[in-house]
Amino acid sequence: MSSREVVLKCHKIIGGYGEGEALVSHEPICFYLTDPKTGIVREKDHELAGKSIADKVLVFPSGKASSVVQIDGLFKLAQHKVAPKALIAKDVETVLVVSAFIVKIPLVDRLEKDAFEVIRTGEFVEVDAEKGIVTIKKQEA
């Protein structure tokens, strides 16, 4: 088994550095609908239902739900130290920027290749938002 690194440029929105296992969601995420103590997605019928977003590098299309619940949702996860380590999103709007800003989690978008094609759940990912670089450690048999 060998590992290979894929290094991609990205667009920084909220700076900082975060690394962890990737968790890919093709559906929008509402942080309020996760368990604030564990980070487990509680939203029924969500593709991540039952999975924890704690300490992950979360790859997702966008946020959703009203600004108040979305921001408070991520804030509570951070208070319990179960927030994601970094956010890689596709459509970033004001509420998501505010959410990441107040919990100081790096937020990036516009990877030079489609994040949903390049990154697989479980791969180790480093997000260096300051440098505008995402590094994916690919495991190959």
Added chain:
Amino acid sequence: MTVSLCVKLRGLNMYLTKDEERILAGEFGEGTQKALELLVAIGDAYDAERMIPVSRAHAASSGQEGDLYFVELLANGGAKCKVPTSTNPVYDIPYFHKIFANIPENEADVAKRVMDGYRRLGAILSWSCVPYLAENIPLFGETVAFSESSATPYVNSVIGARTNREAAQSALAAGVVGKTPLYGLHIKENRKGTHLVKVSATLKDEFDYTLLGYYVGKQIGYGIPVLTGISARPNTEELINFCAMSNVSGAISMFYMPGLTVEASTVEEAFQDDVPKDEISVTDRELKKAYDELQTASGKIDFVLLGCPHYTLKQLEEVAGLLKGKKIREGVSFWVCTSATARILAERNGYVGIIEGAGGRVVVDTCIDEPCWFAFKDKVGMTDSPKCAYYRRFKDAMVGRLEDCVDAAVKGRRE
């Protein structure tokens, strides 16, 4: 050159003035610095070229911990609002604690600190969700930053000022810095209508506009609807309800009613001569469907909660008119939320006296989504606002017209 150096260091494209750079460098204190940092991040997300001045802001303060964190970050960092910045309701702390002993201490503490934070920031302490009626009124064409579900579309569409769909924090940051990134609805092309909504339903009262907003928001989700076919000019309260509901069931930051709202007098102008992305029609059947979806139950009720969004003076007059000569049934708690300014006039005009005489309460500074309603956690109530029912602070909240709410309060049950 400082500007290009800064751009290089940040690796970004947004142009910042010398003054803005000095704010970012912390020369004007940490509070203002953090506020601008947030605005720059938002600008970068939208590829904004630069910042533009805003003349006023409305922060949808909420008494939640995420809100508290940001307010204290700015207030403790010495920031002050640079332009008039009004605040959303939290709750009337001394009033509610006198009535209910069981409001959780930690929640009350958060509310107290949020309110104190805005006070220290020099905000307009309106504690109202309809500040555009009295405390903080934009004019046509003004550039502002207004958060709050009814405020954003009302300001854009009814008044014709320009605001993006702000979060409480981004609006507060804009109020503190006096600027916002140039993106979204601040740009004319982005104010183009997206969906044509042909209305043939009969709209006879404020509640019908609530249903219309609910249906349109749900159908369109995100977009700028252009509504045609509305023959009678809607009044202020009807427009408030339409705004509040369409921006809760969907994300409608702006709409047009050509000929009735100010920005476009014709349908073509609203679409900026482009074709609609989609078209929907709203007949009586769709409104009935919306109503049926919201109907939750009938039977015994413990409380009635009105004033989401905050009731206007006219609505307080209506409540007083319906309650005159009647008594609210024992065991039913009857509440109307309004702004401090509307209450003063309602008191002067005798409406508060009538409502209180019938056994009701008229409360200011308070939102229905606050811990002060803790006592109703396991209770069933009734409201004329689907938004109120949606917050789920209660076991159940049935939705109906104001007349039905008052009737249920008098009888102790919804028929």
